[in-house]
Amino acid sequence: MSATETPVNNGVNVEALLGAREALASAPEAAQFKWRASCEWQNGTHSNSTVEGFFGLGEEQNHRTKYSFDMDHPEIFASEDNGATPVEYVLVGLAGCLTAGVAAVAQNREIQLRKVSATIEGDMDVRGILGMDSDIRNGFSGITVTYDIDADASPAEIQALVAQSQKRSAVYDIITNPTDVRVKVN
C-alpha cells in the first residue's frame, strides 16, 4: 500500500467519541461524572492511594483493575522516598491528559502520529511549603511542557494539534484555573 492508501490509525476510536457526544446531547445527566481516589496514610509523609470505581453514564463504573499509587517526599526532605511526590503526580496527570488529547485530535484530523514525547517541569520555591514567606505560594510558580512529535503533518499542523489538545484538556483547565476544594473531617 502507498502512504495515501494507509488509513490513519492512532488507536483512538473517534467515531465512538462523536457518538457519545450525540448521545449525551439528549441525556445531559449521563454526562455527570464523579472521579475518586482513596488514600491511606502509611507512615511519615508516605501514603498509598487507590483508584478503582467512578460514577458516570448514570451508574457506578469500575476500572478493569484497581490502580495503586505510593507517594512520599524525597530523602533530601528527611523522608524515605517510597514514591513520587504529590506534585510530581500532578505533572504526570497533566502530561498524560495533553498527550491523550494530541492522539485524539490527530485521529480526528487524520494525522498519523509516529512518536509523541513530552517533558514537563514545574518550578517551585519550597520556602512556600515551609511557611517561610507568605508572599511565596505553596504550589508551582509555573509549568513548562515541551513536546517532541513525529507525525505525518507540517510543523504548523503539529502546533495546532497541541493547541487544540490544551483547549480540551481537563487537567490543563484544573491547573490553569481555580477549582473549589472542600476538605472535611468525619
Next chain:
Amino acid sequence: MSATETPVNNGVNVEALLGAREALASAPEAAQFKWRASCEWQNGTHSNSTVEGFFGLGEEQNHRTKYSFDMDHPEIFASEDNGATPVEYVLVGLAGCLTAGVAAVAQNREIQLRKVSATIEGDMDVRGILGMDSDIRNGFSGITVTYDIDADASPAEIQALVAQSQKRSAVYDIITNPTDVRVKVN
C-alpha cells in the same frame, strides 16, 4: 510505659524540616526546585510517564528509583483502560499532599496519629471535554476530600490539623489557584 511517657512518633522528622527552614533563610537560591516528569505516548489515549530526577538545593537530585505511571481512559470512553485517568492522578496527588501535611503538622504539634484515611471525589460534566458547551469547563466543577482520622487529640485539634495541612499544601494551592502553564513544541 504509660501514654504520657511515649514520645509522639508519626515518622516525620520535624527537626530536619525546621533545620532546613533555618538553612534556606540564608540561602534562598537553594529553595528553588524543579520537579519533572517525562511522558511517552503508547497508543490511543494510553501514555506512560516516568519520574526520576529533579533539581533542588542547588543541584540535580534523583529519587531512589525511577517511578513509572500508565495513564489511559476507561473502556466506557472506547479506550483500553491501561491505567488510571489523568484527572484521577490529580486527585491522588491532592490526597497524598494533604495526608503528608496532616502527618507533619501532627508531629509538630505532638499529636500521635493512629490511622488517617481520606476519600476524594471530583465532579465533572464530561460535556466540557467533549466540546459540547463552551459554558461547561473541562476540569472538575468541585472536589470534596473527606478525612477519617484516629489520633490522640480532640475533634477540634483534628480539625485544626487538617486546616493547617491545607494551608501549607502545594497541590491544594495548585488546584485552588491558577498556575501559568506554557506548552511548546520542539
